Amino acid sequence: MTSKTAYNVAVVGATGAVGQKIMEILEKKDLPINELKLLSSKRSAGSKLTFKNKEIIVEEAVPESFSGIDIALFSAGGSVSKKLAPEAVKHGAVVVDNTSAFRMDENVPLVVPEVNESDIKSHNGIIANPNCSTIQMVAALKPIQDAYGLSRVIVSTYQAVSGAGNQASEELEKQTEQYLNGEEMTAEILPVKGDKKHTPIAFNALPQIDVFQDNGYTFEEMKMINETKKIMHLPELPVAATCVRLPFFTSHAESVYVDVEKDGLTVKDIWKVLEEADGVILEDDPATQTYPTPLSASDKEEVFVGRVRKDPDLDKGFHLWVVSDNLVKGAAWNTIQIAERLIKNNWF
Amino acid sequence: MTSKTAYNVAVVGATGAVGQKIMEILEKKDLPINELKLLSSKRSAGSKLTFKNKEIIVEEAVPESFSGIDIALFSAGGSVSKKLAPEAVKHGAVVVDNTSAFRMDENVPLVVPEVNESDIKSHNGIIANPNCSTIQMVAALKPIQDAYGLSRVIVSTYQAVSGAGNQASEELEKQTEQYLNGEEMTAEILPVKGDKKHTPIAFNALPQIDVFQDNGYTFEEMKMINETKKIMHLPELPVAATCVRLPFFTSHAESVYVDVEKDGLTVKDIWKVLEEADGVILEDDPATQTYPTPLSASDKEEVFVGRVRKDPDLDKGFHLWVVSDNLVKGAAWNTIQIAERLIKNNWF
Structure with a gap:
C-alpha cells in the first residue's frame, strides 16, 4: 500500500500479560498510530484501558473488528490467532502474531529484527513473532554465526513464570506466601494451564514448559529447536534444548553452549562481536562479579550476555549466559519492532 | 587396623548445615558407633546437641580432639580441614573430608561409593567427599559410561541456596518476605559469603557459585569439571559446566547433555541402565508429567533422573535431568556411605 503518515493498529489480547506490555511500550515509542483498537475475548470485553491519557473500551474480537485496521498485533493464544488472523488479513490488515500458530508455516516469516529483518518483506499478511526463549538466544547467536560460524548449539533455560501468563505469576506469589506461612502449597496453573497435573x-x-510432544520433548523445547533453525536460515544446525520453569516473575535466562566453526578463538573474540551487535549488551566482568540476572534485565529492551567462557577442553566450545525480559524483547517489544520495520520499509 | 565392633566417630562442623544433616542421618543408620564426638569452631563450642536421646556438648576442634577417634567426618570449611585433617590423621583417625581442601590431591581418593568405591582402599588417612553438584552427576553418568561410553558432557546446574550454608537459606527467606512486602531486598551473603559484591x-x-577463577570460570564450575574426571577415571573426558544459584532451599537439579560413544541408542537403552543403577531412581514418564523436581527429591538419599531424551539432530546426543538433595547425597549421606564402606571392607 502507499506509505501512510499514521496507521490504525489493533491489539488482540489487550488485557493479557503481553497485551498490557505492548500498550506500555507503545506509550513510550513513536509508532505513528492513528487509532488504537483494543480487542479481547468476550469475557474481558467491556474493560476500560488507558492509552496516552485516553480511555479505550476493550471490544470483543470478531472478524469485523479488523475493518479499517492496518496492523493487528495478536497475543491472545494460538486458537484465537488461528481463527482471527486470517480474517484480519482478509480485511486488509497485516498481522504480527505473537503465538505459535503460524511460526513454522513456510509461508509465514518468523522474525527477530536484529537477525532477519528482511524476511518481513516476504510476508503474505502474517508475520510471526518467535517464542520468547528463542528470540533472546538468536539475538546472541547471530553475531557469532556471522563472524565465526556455528556448528552446534546446546541450551538449558531458566524461565520466568510470567511466560505462562498473569495467572502463573499470581500462583507463584500465592504459593510463596503459603510456604512461608507453613501451609501446604496449592497448584492449579503451572507447569501448564489445563494439563493433567499441577505442581x-x-x-x-x-x-516442563508447555505440553509434552510424542518424542518426549516439551513443545517449548521443540519451539526453540525449530524456530532457531528457521530464523537463522540454518536448517542443518544441530540445536538441543532443555526448558525449565523457575520461581521468578520476569526475564528468562539461558545457559547456551556453542561449538563455533573457526578455531583458535578467544573470549575476547566473542566479546568483540557481541559488543558490536545490535540489541545486545555485554555485561561480563568476573573481576567485579558483573553478569546479567533476571532482576537486572527486567523492564529493559535489550538482550544481555555475560559469563562468556572458552571450554577448557575443546578449542571450539564456548559458554554464554543470555538474559532478557521475556515480556519485552521476548514478546511485546519484538512485536512492535516488527511493526516499526514494516512501516519504515513500507513492506505492507 | 583390626576390625572393631564399634567405632569412635567425630563430626567436625557439627552445628553447620551439613553437620546437622550428618547427625540426622546417623540417627537412622546402623553405623556401629561407640562414641560420637561433636566438634566445632570456638564460637559454636558449648552448644548442646541431641543424638539418640543423649545430649552431647559440642567441643572446640583442636588437634588433641582426635585422640582415640577412629573416623572423623569434616564439614567445617576448607581452612579447618587443611589445618586439622592432617592432625586427625596423626592421631590415628581416618578422615572423610567434605570440603574442597584435598579433593584434587593425587594422594587423596575422591569417592562416590556407587561410582568408585574401591578407590577408598588407596587412602593415606584422608578420603575426600566430592562437591554436591558433582556427586549427583557422576552417579547418573557412571552407568551410561559403563554400558555405552561417554565422549562429552555439558552440564548447566540449578542449585539450591542451602549449598551456601544456613545463612544463605535465611537470606532467601528474608529477601522473599521483603519482596512480597514491597520493600527493597538486602543482600549480604549470596552469591558468595565474603566476596566483593552481594546480589x-x-x-x-x-x-555465580563460589569465587571466580582466573580463567573466568567459578570455582564451583571447575570443581564439577575436574572432580568428574578424577572420580570417573576419565582424565580426557571433555566436561563443560555452568553453575547457577536459584531461589529454592534444598536439592540441586542439573540439565546434563552427553555424547555417548555407541551409536544407534534409544531412550529405552539409557532408561535400562539407569533403572539398574545403584543409588539412582528413574522418574521419567512424559505421559503422566512425571519427572523429579527439587521439592520431590528433598530429604531423599537417591539421585533422581528424568527427562531422558535423544537429540533429534545427533544420534549420539542425550539429555538427562538429574536431581538430588544437596545436603543428603550431595554431602552428609555420601560422607556416611564412605564411612560405611570403609568399615565394611576394613580399609583402615
Whole structure:
C-alpha cells in the first residue's frame, strides 16, 4: 500500500500479560498510530484501558473488528490467532502474531529484527513473532554465526513464570506466601494451564514448559529447536534444548553452549562481536562479579550476555549466559519492532 | 587396623548445615558407633546437641580432639580441614573430608561409593567427599559410561541456596518476605559469603557459585569439571559446566547433555541402565508429567533422573535431568556411605 503518515493498529489480547506490555511500550515509542483498537475475548470485553491519557473500551474480537485496521498485533493464544488472523488479513490488515500458530508455516516469516529483518518483506499478511526463549538466544547467536560460524548449539533455560501468563505469576506469589506461612502449597496453573497435573513452582524448579510432544520433548523445547533453525536460515544446525520453569516473575535466562566453526578463538573474540551487535549488551566482568540476572534485565529492551567462557577442553566450545525480559524483547517489544520495520520499509 | 565392633566417630562442623544433616542421618543408620564426638569452631563450642536421646556438648576442634577417634567426618570449611585433617590423621583417625581442601590431591581418593568405591582402599588417612553438584552427576553418568561410553558432557546446574550454608537459606527467606512486602531486598551473603559484591537471590538467578577463577570460570564450575574426571577415571573426558544459584532451599537439579560413544541408542537403552543403577531412581514418564523436581527429591538419599531424551539432530546426543538433595547425597549421606564402606571392607 502507499506509505501512510499514521496507521490504525489493533491489539488482540489487550488485557493479557503481553497485551498490557505492548500498550506500555507503545506509550513510550513513536509508532505513528492513528487509532488504537483494543480487542479481547468476550469475557474481558467491556474493560476500560488507558492509552496516552485516553480511555479505550476493550471490544470483543470478531472478524469485523479488523475493518479499517492496518496492523493487528495478536497475543491472545494460538486458537484465537488461528481463527482471527486470517480474517484480519482478509480485511486488509497485516498481522504480527505473537503465538505459535503460524511460526513454522513456510509461508509465514518468523522474525527477530536484529537477525532477519528482511524476511518481513516476504510476508503474505502474517508475520510471526518467535517464542520468547528463542528470540533472546538468536539475538546472541547471530553475531557469532556471522563472524565465526556455528556448528552446534546446546541450551538449558531458566524461565520466568510470567511466560505462562498473569495467572502463573499470581500462583507463584500465592504459593510463596503459603510456604512461608507453613501451609501446604496449592497448584492449579503451572507447569501448564489445563494439563493433567499441577505442581508447585514456589521454591522449586519444573522441567516442563508447555505440553509434552510424542518424542518426549516439551513443545517449548521443540519451539526453540525449530524456530532457531528457521530464523537463522540454518536448517542443518544441530540445536538441543532443555526448558525449565523457575520461581521468578520476569526475564528468562539461558545457559547456551556453542561449538563455533573457526578455531583458535578467544573470549575476547566473542566479546568483540557481541559488543558490536545490535540489541545486545555485554555485561561480563568476573573481576567485579558483573553478569546479567533476571532482576537486572527486567523492564529493559535489550538482550544481555555475560559469563562468556572458552571450554577448557575443546578449542571450539564456548559458554554464554543470555538474559532478557521475556515480556519485552521476548514478546511485546519484538512485536512492535516488527511493526516499526514494516512501516519504515513500507513492506505492507 | 583390626576390625572393631564399634567405632569412635567425630563430626567436625557439627552445628553447620551439613553437620546437622550428618547427625540426622546417623540417627537412622546402623553405623556401629561407640562414641560420637561433636566438634566445632570456638564460637559454636558449648552448644548442646541431641543424638539418640543423649545430649552431647559440642567441643572446640583442636588437634588433641582426635585422640582415640577412629573416623572423623569434616564439614567445617576448607581452612579447618587443611589445618586439622592432617592432625586427625596423626592421631590415628581416618578422615572423610567434605570440603574442597584435598579433593584434587593425587594422594587423596575422591569417592562416590556407587561410582568408585574401591578407590577408598588407596587412602593415606584422608578420603575426600566430592562437591554436591558433582556427586549427583557422576552417579547418573557412571552407568551410561559403563554400558555405552561417554565422549562429552555439558552440564548447566540449578542449585539450591542451602549449598551456601544456613545463612544463605535465611537470606532467601528474608529477601522473599521483603519482596512480597514491597520493600527493597538486602543482600549480604549470596552469591558468595565474603566476596566483593552481594546480589539478591529471591525471585532471581545468580550465575555465580563460589569465587571466580582466573580463567573466568567459578570455582564451583571447575570443581564439577575436574572432580568428574578424577572420580570417573576419565582424565580426557571433555566436561563443560555452568553453575547457577536459584531461589529454592534444598536439592540441586542439573540439565546434563552427553555424547555417548555407541551409536544407534534409544531412550529405552539409557532408561535400562539407569533403572539398574545403584543409588539412582528413574522418574521419567512424559505421559503422566512425571519427572523429579527439587521439592520431590528433598530429604531423599537417591539421585533422581528424568527427562531422558535423544537429540533429534545427533544420534549420539542425550539429555538427562538429574536431581538430588544437596545436603543428603550431595554431602552428609555420601560422607556416611564412605564411612560405611570403609568399615565394611576394613580399609583402615
